[in-house]
Amino acid sequence: EVQLVESGGGLVQPGGSLRLSCAASGFTFSNYLMKWVRQAPGKGLEWVSTINRNGGFTTYADSVKGRFTISRDNAKNTLYLQMNSLKPEDTAMYYCSKDEVKGQGTQVTVSS
Secondary structure (H helix, E strand, O other): OOEEEEEOOEEEOOOOOEEEEEEEEOOOHHHOOEEEEEEOOOOOEEEEEEEOOOOOOEEEOOOOOOOEEEEEEOOOOEEEEEEOOOOHHHOEEEEEEEOOEEOOOEEEEEOO
16 A cells, blocks of 8 residues: 655745655655645645656756755655745645655645
8 A cells, every 4th residue: 555654844934944754655666756746725736846766857846946856765765855945835735646646745834
């Protein structure tokens, strides 16, 4: 059974940083492209970033490019999202995703 468990969210002031983690199990993590997606209150799911199997290729939504960095540690079966220069509009529930499967999410709130 595929399991994805996100952590690392919280309340942060504008301009602050957070590092999200996603612990994966139930599948061969290194064989899969992984994504981060988010959902703001009252809005639909928004793609944030994608990383290929070995971490050598990454892509980002324009809204986070230059501020967020996706990475992975295949030895630890863990996906990361380093978020810097956070803005109030980054407030959302953040999910890691394998294919169409998501975890339970971790809440990020950016507010002064």
